Amino acid sequence: MYNIAIRVDASVQIGIGHVMRCLTLAQMLKQSLDSHIIFVCAEGLPGKVNIAIREAGHDLILISALKSIKVDWNEDARQTIQQLCNYKIHWLIVDHYQLDYRWEQMLKQHVNHILVIDDLANRKHDCTALIDQNLHPAMNERYNKWVPMQCRLFLGPANLLLRSEFAKLRQHRQTVTKFQHILLNFGGSDPTHETKKWLKVLLDYPTIIKQVHLHVVAGPANTEKEVIQQLCMLFPKADYYDQADMAALLLGMDAAIGAGGITMWERCFMGVPSAVISVADNQLESVYEAERLKLIWNLGKSECIEEEKFIGWLKTIMNDLKLLRIYQHRCLNYMSSAQADIHPVVEYIKGEL
Structure with missing residues (x-):
């Protein structure tokens, strides 16, 4: 052993x-x-x-x-x-x-x-x-x-560390046919409190929230889980998750809002077009590159984003299904290299034993 x-x-x-x-x-x-x-x-x-x-x-x-x-x-x-x-x-x-x-x-x-x-x-x-x-x-x-x-x-993302469930479920990913289910998640702890902030913003736009079904994952280490859960109860259609099987949840999402980092690449791998809010400086370069390749929409750094930009993005994709599909297929094609049966790092570790 x-x-x-x-x-x-x-x-x-x-x-x-x-x-x-x-x-x-x-x-x-x-x-x-x-x-x-x-x-x-x-x-x-x-x-x-x-x-x-x-x-x-x-x-x-x-x-x-x-x-x-x-x-x-x-x-x-x-x-x-x-x-x-x-x-x-x-x-x-x-x-x-x-x-x-x-x-x-x-x-x-x-x-x-x-x-x-x-x-x-x-x-x-x-x-x-x-x-x-x-x-x-x-x-x-x-x-x-x-x-x-x-x-x-x-x-690079070809070396993404993904649980085996992601590759299994990715095979069942369907082309987006309507804009309805949207994921809101900022990792396991959300230290900059993005989830609470953007839920409060969305509550000021009743026309928008009537048209979407929100799926809100607070994260197991989020200190504001109770507040977030209470906010979700104010929406006509919102499901709250303390934590979730992200691969299974992403399979049913039409779009997402989240942070940069590895969760951004998980969303891309599952073909979920997403708006990205950078919550740490170490996310910036990767987010800029993903934006340059038109894999995601970069809304900017957490402390710099104006409400109008966030709502403007949401209105755009709600009314442009073709654009949503373009981003979905671009993500799926780009991340196809991350589907090796055995991860390259695991193969290397085995070879050096």
């Missing part, structure tokens, strides 16, 4: 996306390898994230290196080594914006290989392989100065 450790965190501030993509990779590895997977996370992990890791059959070790929002990388490395010292770790996967080559060099002495999941390209790494699923300008060169020359790179 191969031991694979994953160092990742989740909180209201940083969201749960890092853990969710690591859970997806863990699922892929379990399906392809006789593996024992150990998650190492900082204390304060949201309860539902804790449960999700354990229910997936993985071990969970909590460390206390996160004293505030900032991580003490040296103490983090020391505690991680201490917790993993009783295992022979074949691969260590790290998905953490506050850890870099210094942490990785300390861990290298205790593990066979290190895989980094990143999308910032803003710090040095000392790793065997790196995956960045996002689209960026000069994508193939942006990590050259940050990783060792021999590091294997997996770059």
Whole structure:
């Protein structure tokens, strides 16, 4: 049996996306390898994230290196080594914006290989392989100065980490025939409170909300779930979800409103045309590229979007079904490269064991 450790965190501030993509990779590895997977996370992990890791059959070790929002990388490395010292770790996967080559060099002495999941390209790494699923300008060169020359790179949406359900359900995706079902979701925690903000805006447009059926996913770590649920009750047609099987939900959506990042690519993969609101600076480049390729509508940064722009986009697509279909088919065609039976990273990990 191969031991694979994953160092990742989740909180209201940083969201749960890092853990969710690591859970997806863990699922892929379990399906392809006789593996024992150990998650190492900082204390304060949201309860539902804790449960999700354990229910997936993985071990969970909590460390206390996160004293505030900032991580003490040296103490983090020391505690991680201490917790993993009783295992022979074949691969260590790290998905953490506050850890870099210094942490990785300390861990290298205790593990066979290190895989980094990143999308910032803003710090040095000392790793065997790196995956960045996002689209960026000069994508193939942006990590050259940050990783060792021999590091294997997996770059772009073709390397999207998707649960197997996405590929299965994508086969049943139908061409949009009318504008009715629309998804509103801003990840697992929605730290900028977009869901509440835009629900309140929509309530001022009764003509619009009478024509659409809203599907609102608050996210399991959203601190305003109760408020959002109450707002949904004010709409003539709105379904509230604390959390949802996103692949199954997207299959029935005609359009969506959400953040950038990996959830944007999930929507594209499922052929759901979407308006994107960037809620973090690290989403901007990828959103600009997706806009340039006309895969999404870029409404701008969260703090800069005017109500008129949001409502203007909604009115446009409500009255232009042909445009909606064009974006749908463009998304499906572009993301067709992300449908490999075995993810390239999983194949690489197996080959290096």
